[in-house]
Amino acid sequence: xxxxxxxSAAAASAPMSVFAxxxxxxxxxxxxxxxxxxWYALETEPxxxxxxxxxxxxxxxxxxxxxxxxxxxxxxxxxxxxxxKGHTYKVHWEVNSSKEGEMYTMIGNNSGVVExxxxxxxxxxxxxxxxxxxxxxxxxTFDAEFTAKEDIDNAIWEFQxxxxxxxxxxxxxxxxxxxxxxxLSLIDTTGGYSIDSDNNDWGVVRPESNxxxxxxxxxxxxxxxxSYVTDAxxxxxxxIRDRSGNVKYTGKTKVFGSDPDSGTGKTTTxxxxxxxxxxxxxxxxxxxxxxxxxxxTEGTYTIFVKDxxxxxxxxxxxxxxxxxxxxxxxxxxxxxxxxMKTYTMNESSTFRIDRNIYDDQLxxxxxxxxxxxRSGVPIESEYITxxxxxxxxxxxxxxxxxxxxxxSKWYKSYSSDFSEGEKDKQIDVTGGWxxxxxxxxxxVEGGFxxxxxxxxxxxxxxxxxxxxxxxxxxxxxxxxxxxxxILDEARVELEWMFKMINxxxxxxxxxxxxKWAGFPITPWMDDTQQGFEPVRIVRPPTYAATFNMIxxxxxxxRLWKGIDDDFSEECLQNAQxxxxxxxxxxxxxxxxxxxxxxxxxxAPSEYGVNNIFGDTYVVDDAYWAACELYATTGDADYYDFxxxxxxxxxxxxxxxxFSLTSCLRGGENDRSFGSxxxxxxxxxxxxxxxLSDKTSSADRKTIANSIQNIADQYLIQMSKEGMGIPYKSxxxxxxxxGDKPEFTGYEYGSNSFVINNAMVLxxxxxxxxxxxxxxxxxx
Numbered sequence: 001x002x003x004x005x006x007x008s009a010a011a012a013s014a015p016m017s018v019f020a021x022x023x024x025x026x027x028x029x030x031x032x033x034x035x036x037x038x039w040y041a042l043e044t045e046p047x048x049x050x051x052x053x054x055x056x057x058x059x060x061x062x063x064x065x066x067x068x069x070x071x072x073x074x075x076x077x078x079x080x081x082x083x084x085k086g087h088t089y090k091v092h093w094e095v096n097s098s099k100e101g102e103m104y105t106m107i108g109n110n111s112g113v114v115e116x117x118x119x120x121x122x123x124x125x126x127x128x129x130x131x132x133x134x135x136x137x138x139x140x141t142f143d144a145e146f147t148a149k150e151d152i153d154n155a156i157w158e159f160q161x162x163x164x165x166x167x168x169x170x171x172x173x174x175x176x177x178x179x180x181x182x183x184l185s186l187i188d189t190t191g192g193y194s195i196d197s198d199n200n201d202w203g204v205v206r207p208e209s210n211x212x213x214x215x216x217x218x219x220x221x222x223x224x225x226x227s228y229v230t231d232a233x234x235x236x237x238x239x240i241r242d243r244s245g246n247v248k249y250t251g252k253t254k255v256f257g258s259d260p261d262s263g264t265g266k267t268t269t270x271x272x273x274x275x276x277x278x279x280x281x282x283x284x285x286x287x288x289x290x291x292x293x294x295x296x297t298e299g300t301y302t303i304f305v306k307d308x309x310x311x312x313x314x315x316x317x318x319x320x321x322x323x324x325x326x327x328x329x330x331x332x333x334x335x336x337x338x339x340m341k342t343y344t345m346n347e348s349s350t351f352r353i354d355r356n357i358y359d360d361q362l363x364x365x366x367x368x369x370x371x372x373x374r375s376g377v378p379i380e381s382e383y384i385t386x387x388x389x390x391x392x393x394x395x396x397x398x399x400x401x402x403x404x405x406x407x408s409k410w411y412k413s414y415s416s417d418f419s420e421g422e423k424d425k426q427i428d429v430t431g432g433w434x435x436x437x438x439x440x441x442x443x444v445e446g447g448f449x450x451x452x453x454x455x456x457x458x459x460x461x462x463x464x465x466x467x468x469x470x471x472x473x474x475x476x477x478x479x480x481x482x483x484x485x486i487l488d489e490a491r492v493e494l495e496w497m498f499k500m501i502n503x504x505x506x507x508x509x510x511x512x513x514x515k516w517a518g519f520p521i522t523p524w525m526d527d528t529q530q531g532f533e534p535v536r537i538v539r540p541p542t543y544a545a546t547f548n549m550i551x552x553x554x555x556x557x558r559l560w561k562g563i564d565d566d567f568s569e570e571c572l573q574n575a576q577x578x579x580x581x582x583x584x585x586x587x588x589x590x591x592x593x594x595x596x597x598x599x600x601x602x603a604p605s606e607y608g609v610n611n612i613f614g615d616t617y618v619v620d621d622a623y624w625a626a627c628e629l630y631a632t633t634g635d636a637d638y639y640d641f642x643x644x645x646x647x648x649x650x651x652x653x654x655x656x657x658f659s660l661t662s663c664l665r666g667g668e669n670d671r672s673f674g675s676x677x678x679x680x681x682x683x684x685x686x687x688x689x690x691l692s693d694k695t696s697s698a699d700r701k702t703i704a705n706s707i708q709n710i711a712d713q714y715l716i717q718m719s720k721e722g723m724g725i726p727y728k729s730x731x732x733x734x735x736x737x738g739d740k741p742e743f744t745g746y747e748y749g750s751n752s753f754v755i756n757n758a759m760v761l762x763x764x765x766x767x768x769x770x771x772x773x774x775x776x777x778x779x
Contacts, residue, residue: 023188025081026157027338030183032056034317039078039184044515045413047073047162056318057096057180062161062173068413070165071104071132071172072112072158076181081155083107083116083148087190091117091144095135095159096180101173102132103161107186109152116152120144132172157186206323210284210311210332210345211303212262212723216362217352220296223776226348227723228253229262229284232309238290239304243350249295253288253305259722261729261746262287267315282323284311287722298355303348307332310345359468361386367474370449370489373433375441375496375523376400383475398523399439402430404511404536410596410604414514418535421514427538429511432496439523440512443500444603444613446493447548448678453490454555455687461559462691463766483563487556491567494556497549498574505581506541507549509603510613513537539612542603543589546582547621550575551681554628555688575629582622589618592648605668613678617649617666620682623657627685631692647682655682658689658699659706660760662713673717673728674753675710675760687763704767708774711764714757715777726757726777 028039034053041051041060047067051060060076067073083089093105108115120142121129133142161172161179173179213226230236233255240249258265263283270277290303310325310332325332325345332346364385372379372392377400381393406425414421432441433449460466466484468474474485481488500508513534553575560568582589585601593616594602605614615621623645630638647655651671654661660683664672667679676683689695690703714726721728731744747753758778765774 023191024185025188026078026184026186028078029185030056031058031181032317033319033322033337038080039076039181042075042077044068044073044162049074054317057182059178059180062175062177062179065161065163065171065173065175067162067165068415071160071162071168073165074162074172075158075160076179077156077158078184079110079154079156081107081152081157081186083150083152083155084188084190085148085151087188088145088147089117090185090187090189091120091146092142092183092185092187094139094141094181094183096139096182097135097137097173098178099174099176100137101135101161101171101177103135103159103172103179104132104168105157105159107155107157110154110156112158114150114152116148116150116155117144117146121146123147132168135173157184208343209348210325211290211305211348213290213303213348213351215349215351217354217357219357219779220298220353220355222779223293224291224295224353225293225724226290226303227256227262228288228290228305228307228346229286229311229722230288230305230307230309230346231265231285231311231313232288232307233286236288237306239306240292240295240301241304243300248297248299248301249292251290251292253290256287256289256722258285259287262722280315282314282316289722289724296353298353300350300352302350305346306330307346359473363468364473364475367453367486367489370433370453370492371476373436374492375432375434375439376402376430380477383477385475394522396522396524399536400430401428402511402536403427404429404538406508406538408540408600410540410600414535414537416515418514421535421537427499429496429499429508429536429538431499432493434523438512438516439521440510441496442510442512442613443497443507443545444509444542444548444615444678446497447545447552448681448684450490450493450497450552451555451684453486454552454559455684455691457484457486458555458559458688458691459766483560487559487563490552490556494552494571497552498570500538500545501549501574501578502541504541505546505578506601507545507578509539509542509545511536511538539603540600542615543582543585543594543601543618544603544613544615544621546578547618547625548681550578550582550625551621551628551684554625554632558632572632575625575632579625579629589622591619593617613667615667615679617647619645620647620655620666620680624681624685627689631688631694634694642685645682654706654710655680658686658702660686660710662710669747670732672730672747672753674756676756677749677752690763707760708764708767708770711761711774711777714761715773718777725754726761727754 028035028037031053036053036058039058041049043049044067046064048063049060050063053059058076062074065074104119106115106118119129119131119133122144123146163171210229211226218224235255236253238251238253239247242248264279264281265283265285267281268279270279308327310327312324314321314323316322323334325334331344333342334345335342368385371383376397378395378397379393381389384392403426405421405423406427407422433446435442435445457466457469460469469484469486472479476485476488478488479485497507502508514537515534553571557568557572557575560571588599589601595616596602596604602616603612603614605616623642626638626642629635630642643657645657649665650661650663652661652663654663660675662673662675664674664677664680667677669679686703690700690707717728718724718726727750729745730747732747761774761778764770765778
């Protein structure tokens with residue numbers, strides 16, 4: 001089940017009291033601010049819907065009502081409600097429909113097993129209102145009142161309007177129907193319970209300061225720049241203050257000007273692809289650059305900008321003045337309309353100037369992410385490096401054993417009872433890391449992460465400084481063994497990947513639940529809480545997953561040699577065996593684009609239930625795998641294969657052997673401004689060759705030149721950005737509904753692009769004639 005939620009930059013809505021009579025317990029009722037959360041649209045493939053929040057209504061369009069089960073395959077849901085037994089509630093809801101039909105609406109628990117109200121029922125007719133509410137074409141308004149007979153701590157209010165199925169003899173609405181929800185109200189007339197808005201902004205997403213900087217900090221001897229957003233068009237004075245508020249440095253900002261990626265500073269009409277779009281002013285008109293590079297004293301500081309202009313005349317959806325600041329003394333204030341917290345927008349968050357900004361807490365916490373996502377084991381507080389350790393730790397865990405049914409075909413969706421699923425073969429896939437979005441475990445996503453961790457160690461090893469990987473900086477249960485801790489963490493995922501190798505030497509693509517739960521759950525949550533029994537499935541083997549395992553195993557083999565020789569040999573054997581198996585099918589995968597319906601070893605790109613991590617071009621993965629095998633063995637056969645690599649799908653011509661690119665076209669990317677990610681892996685092989693002692697001096701020089709060339713492109717882009725990042729927005733097409741609307745902005749995973757591109761800058765500094773400017777860019 002896919003989940004989408006309406007988000008916006010800001011809102012203007014009244015705060016809610018914690019206790020009150022006749023209390024409105026919904027945080028969003030009229031959508032005037034363009035915010036959906038905590039309402040969100042859900043769909044179960046192949047049922048599809050599109051949504052937007054505009055003109056004060058939450059609008060959904062039914063694209064395909066033919067889901068796998070019933071009317072609940074398409075729905076609109078509000079989460080995190082608290083319902084109390086014996087309390088009386090008044091319900092009001094309005095919907096405008098472009099066509100007549102019907103829908104089922106209920107308030108109950110997440111799974112739908114418990115309902116306290118449905119279909120406008122009252123206290124005396126609950127059992128007589130199981131049929132859907134009839135919806136006329138045009139405006140519809142409904143009111144009801146009920147007394148709850150159950151306590152529900154995490155209740156939902158849901159509208160269901162999908163196709164025919166269980167309990168639903170016909171489609172709720174025909175395809176193409178547009179439903180506009182408005183003025184949704186749930187009032188507790190008894191009082192006492194509401195959604196807590198004090199610490200949850202529910203979609204009011206905006207910076208807490210207009211001074212944007214590196215919140216981790218700056219090196220004393222390197223460049224130090226921050227950005228400030230304001231309507232002021234003249235340079236402004238700024239101060240750097242220590243913890244006690246003492247001024248330690250003063251300077252003047254430099255006006256950079258407008259920067260669309262930093263916000264819309266002026267209401268304007270723009271053409272995006274074939275569409276004409278009006279963008280409302282939602283930010284300051286100008287970005288100012290704050291340069292304090294010559295301030296080198298170590299310590300903890302804030303930046304204060306002396307600005308009396310601030311930001312005015314903004315609008316987000318229907319909310320006028322949404323992001324405006326208010327001058328109070330020398331401070332420019334902005335109040336979050338949901339949490340009611342007030343922020344000083346011309347003062348930065350704290351930051352450090354320090355020689356060790358990246359090798360202490362940031363390093364600990366970033367690697368600790370993987371430990372906390374380990375599957376099938378308890379997570380112990382002594383190995384958690386940040387946050388509320390007692391809350392994050394858990395002795396309960398799921399998926400041990402993690403037994404999953406192997407699927408030989410790509411199913412777009414499964415019914416709740418898994419009746420159409422294959423149950424002929426079950427394998428043990430215990431271990432590894434959970435993905436970021438669910439309790440699935442994905443070889444191609446995990447493979448990229450394994451390479452990143454192992455590469456960090458190999459880079460350090462080449463520079464002769466691996467102390468931080470062995471001195472206890474990294475918190476893992478394996479701290480006391482003789483291996484580098486970062487390799488220990490990568491090994492957790494790598495050993496799971498070995499369990500995914502089938503009898504033919506190919507690697508299964510992923511393991512996951514057969515259906516989305518549709519709401520946050522823990523791995524050990526029981527079936528009654530989910531509303532269905534999740535069946536663990538293993539997706540078919542793929543070329544991409546197989547090459548990922550080969551590459552990571554070959555890389556691991558050389559790094560573990562001399563530490564654990566048995567494991568080193570196991571890694572190499574797995575890599576070489578699978579390489580032999582997949583090369584026997586080279587004519588099948590060495591193509592410009594593969595299709596899963598012709599060859600199931602290609603993972604489909606857009607395929608419904610859960611994540612897939614589709615990849616229809618895998619020659620880049622083959623190059624990566626060959627590079628890793630060559631860097632480990634020095635075998636000429638691998639070199640003969642990799643030296644001829646060239647990505648025919650890359651319009652820039654940069655994606656080729658011994659090179660990096662800045663134009664990714666593969667996996668789920670189409671001309672993205674980056675050098676590598678999980679779906680475009682050739683760059684990983686090139687960087688491994690750069691580090692390898694088996695690479696010839698000529699090839700290494702070619703690689704170094706390419707690294708510097710791409711790094712120069714990132715530096716140029718940084719100079720064009722008001723925020724100074726090595727990344728830019730892109731225009732892409734959304735194929736939902738078949739009409740290919742175009743969108744421009746930062747793509748999914750944009751933060752990872754920034755980090756990966758910064759890695760290229762770091763490598764450029766490492767080259768024989770690396771310039772100091774690359775180090776500044778990476779830092």
